[in-house]
Amino acid sequence: VTDDHLCRYMLASGTVRIETVRIETAWQSIRQGRGHPPNVERLLGEMVAACALLSANLKFDGSVVLQIQGDGPVRLAVAECFADLGVRATIKVDEGTDVYPDSDDLQALVNPGGRGRCIVILDPKTRGPQRAPYQGVVPLEGTRLALAIEHYMLHSEQLETRLWLAADAERITGVLLQRLPKSGGTIATEGDASSAASADEHLEDWQRLCILTDTLTDEELLTTAPGDLINRLFWEESIRMFDPQPLRFHCTCSRQKVADMLRMLGEAELDATLAEQGKVDVKCDYCAQRFVFDAVDARSLFHGDTSLPSSRALH
Ligand SMILES: [Zn+2]
Numbered sequence: 001v002t003d004d005h006l007c008r009y010m011l012a013s014g015t016v017r018i019e020t021v022r023i024e025t026a027w028q029s030i031r032q033g034r035g036h037p038p039n040v041e042r043l044l045g046e047m048v049a050a051c052a053l054l055s056a057n058l059k060f061d062g063s064v065v066l067q068i069q070g071d072g073p074v075r076l077a078v079a080e081c082f083a084d085l086g087v088r089a090t091i092k093v094d095e096g097t098d099v100y101p102d103s104d105d106l107q108a109l110v111n112p113g114g115r116g117r118c119i120v121i122l123d124p125k126t127r128g129p130q131r132a133p134y135q136g137v138v139p140l141e142g143t144r145l146a147l148a149i150e151h152y153m154l155h156s157e158q159l160e161t162r163l164w165l166a167a168d169a170e171r172i173t174g175v176l177l178q179r180l181p182k183s184g185g186t187i188a189t190e191g192d193a194s195s196a197a198s199a200d201e202h203l204e205d206w207q208r209l210c211i212l213t214d215t216l217t218d219e220e221l222l223t224t225a226p227g228d229l230i231n232r233l234f235w236e237e238s239i240r241m242f243d244p245q246p247l248r249f250h251c252t253c254s255r256q257k258v259a260d261m262l263r264m265l266g267e268a269e270l271d272a273t274l275a276e277q278g279k280v281d282v283k284c285d286y287c288a289q290r291f292v293f294d295a296v297d298a299r300s301l302f303h304g305d306t307s308l309p310s311s312r313a314l315h
Contacts, residue, residue, distance in 0.1 A: 020173070026248055026249035
């Protein structure tokens with residue numbers, strides 16, 4: 001039994017959507033053997049939480065990818081969440097840097113030179129002429145990742161959204177609040193006077209829930225079960241809860257995909273590696289699975305038989 005799950009709630013008035021995510025088991029699969037400093041790990045954890053919350057929120061039929069290209073100690077960080085809430089993530093730090101900033105400041109980690117980029121990619125399950133991946137560039141502003149995602153939701157989805165994200169070596173927690181468009185709510189509108197009153201009520205609901213959630217510390221986010229957090233914060237509210245959705249670690253790498261990638265590198269490049277190392281050894285950045293191609297395998301990539309032995313993956 002895994003504790004990893006995403007929960008969705010709705011304020012009974014239909015004005016605010018709430019999501020929580022807690023990830024422990026999948027987080028350990030993502031962390032395995034990486035050994036990054038706590039501030040780097042925390043950024044990766046927050047990215048995983050944000051990506052899962054976005055995936056559930058956008059209900060996109062495909063994968064949601066959150067990617068940061070940094071110009072500081074963190075060079076590249078990627079989190080991906082599939083439509084069924086399978087998650088994977090990877091982070092690459094500048095090999096030349098052994099001193100990391102103690103700070104958890106997002107700017108110090110990924111954007112000290114001002115050339116950092118954050119991108120949200122919506123990658124359809126089945127690609128086609130009308131189904132190309134969509135990319136939205138997110139300004140890397142503020143000291144925490146949550147601010148960048150809030151900006152993205154407001155400008156790309158026109159939805160006022162707030163996120164609270166926290167991660168440590170044990171677990172990841174995320175909370176999302178979203179103000180729903182008036183037409184999407186269940187507010188009765190009878191005449192102008194009452195709809196103006198409803199609009200005020202609508203805004204008050206949103207502001208009240210944000211103020212309550214703003215009282216949460218990272219410590220509380222990490223040490224309290226999300227269901228208890230919601231009960232504790234919103235005990236005076238009338239809230240509807242939906243069935244929790246399980247979340248798990250999932251990687252889509254395969255020997256076939258690695259073979260395709262090697263084919264694109266070209267035969268000369270592979271021959272050089274074979275001459276030097278006697279084999280081509282590719283490790284998946286997300287799950288650390290290894291795919292080894294010897295000289296015979298490598299030759300078959302370019303000459304003749306393209307069906308590959310599938311049982312050669314090593315761990
Ligand atoms: Zn993999």
